[in-house]
Amino acid sequence: MMQSTDYGAMESAGPGLLRWSRRPRPTPADDQVLLQVEACGMCGADVSDIARPDASHQRRVPGHEVIGRIIDRGSKVPARWQVGQRVGVGRLGGHCNTCAYCRQGRFALCTDQKVLGVSQDGGYAELMLATSTGLVSIPDEMESTAAAPILCAGLATFNALRRCGAAPGDTVAIHGVGGLGHMAIQYARRMGFRVIAVGRGDDIAAAAIELGAHHYLDTNHADAAVELQRLGGAQAIITSVGDAEAVQLLLPGLAAGGTLVVLGVGKAPLSIASGYLVGGERTIQGSMTGSPDDSERALRFSELTDAMPWIEYLPLSQAQQGLQRLMSGDATFRIVLVPDEQALTRESVK
Numbered sequence: 628m629m630q631s632t633d634y635g636a637m638e639s640a641g642p643g644l645l646r647w648s649r650r651p652r653p654t655p656a657d658d659q660v661l662l663q664v665e666a667c668g669m670c671g672a673d674v675s676d677i678a679r680p681d682a683s684h685q686r687r688v689p690g691h692e693v694i695g696r697i698i699d700r701g702s703k704v705p706a707r708w709q710v711g712q713r714v715g716v717g718r719l720g721g722h723c724n725t726c727a728y729c730r731q732g733r734f735a736l737c738t739d740q741k742v743l744g745v746s747q748d749g750g751y752a753e754l755m756l757a758t759s760t761g762l763v764s765i766p767d768e769m770e771s772t773a774a775a776p777i778l779c780a781g782l783a784t785f786n787a788l789r790r791c792g793a794a795p796g797d798t799v800a801i802h803g804v805g806g807l808g809h810m811a812i813q814y815a816r817r818m819g820f821r822v823i824a825v826g827r828g829d830d831i832a833a834a835a836i837e838l839g840a841h842h843y844l845d846t847n848h849a850d851a852a853v854e855l856q857r858l859g860g861a862q863a864i865i866t867s868v869g870d871a872e873a874v875q876l877l878l879p880g881l882a883a884g885g886t887l888v889v890l891g892v893g894k895a896p897l898s899i900a901s902g903y904l905v906g907g908e909r910t911i912q913g914s915m916t917g918s919p920d921d922s923e924r925a926l927r928f929s930e931l932t933d934a935m936p937w938i939e940y941l942p943l944s945q946a947q948q949g950l951q952r953l954m955s956g957d958a959t960f961r962i963v964l965v966p967d968e969q970a971l972t973r974e975s976v977k
């Protein structure tokens with residue numbers, strides 16, 4: 628495999644559709660490395676990446692929770708990244724180091740960012756090119772399959788919790804108990820918050836509690852905002868739900884001085900009375916994923932506190948099946964693609 632002249636990849640073939648393709652083995656540019664992919668998580672954002680109108684034209688490879696081993700490197704790649712080393716790449720695939728935001732050290736806001744699955748091929752493949760500024764070190768002890776989901780689902784929620792303004796002892800609501808939410812609950816619990824998981828339906832109640840939530844509120848059976856107020860109000864609400872109406876319904880549960888951190892991307896506008904923000908000095912904050920340094924912190928925090936993704940393995944060649952489950956909402960907390968030859972020997976973990 629290492630020396631073969633071509634490699635396999637699942638490429639987008641129109642909305643909701645992936646197709647297996649063979650491609651010539653690429654040579655990394657000066658600032659790139661070539662990775663042998665060991666694991667790639669399937670994120671909800673992949674669905675819209677695959678559905679992009681230009682995607683089939685570009686034959687884009689989705690996937691932005693990638694762990695791989697460096698098998699080739701360009702001449703200008705810094706010495707810290709060597710052949711044989713295991714690294715990761717998240718949604719933000721490499722900043723430019725020259726734009727105004729990069730000069731301020733705000734790499735996640737880079738205006739010339741390589742975005743995996745959108746402007747650059749991602750990890751639903753046996754091999755992947757990666758830009759050196761986007762590379763993340765992976766702790767030796769951590770399995771590739773466990774590390775992969777931390778690079779988006781973990782990082783996004785870790786950073787959201789770090790910037791939400793809540794202090795240990797405060798109440799934090801985690802809205803949405805899926806790929807992102809199941810990491811958010813674990814992190815929030817370990818950061819010392821009173822954790823209120825908010826979801827739809829009672830089928831995930833037990834999982835939410837097992838993940839570390841102190842309470843689970845089912846929006847099918849209760850007004851979660853009223854329940855949050857009964858608990859004193861949430862200092863922060865972290866929402867990974869894209870449905871604006873669901874977010875609006877929960878908003879009255881925010882304490883005065885509290886912050887709503889938005890991670891979910893929906894099409895409908897979020898409507899909020901200005902008086903509600905002004906009167907209670909509340910904040911709404913958007914949060915993306917983060918920089919490679921943030922990723923390394925998230926990995927370290929996961930390792931130190933044993934906050935690990937709950938995952939189910941799928942062979943790379945069966946990514947279409949995983950995509951269908953993502954679209955129908957029938958996915959487990961994280962589906963992780965692994966090379967076909969490894970998939971048979973693995974069992975799901977939580």
Ligand SMILES: [Zn+2]
Pocket residue numbers: 670671672673691718779780
């Ligand atoms: Zn993602």
Ligand SMILES: [Zn+2]
Pocket residue numbers: 722723724725726727728729736737738739740
């Ligand atoms: Zn930049």
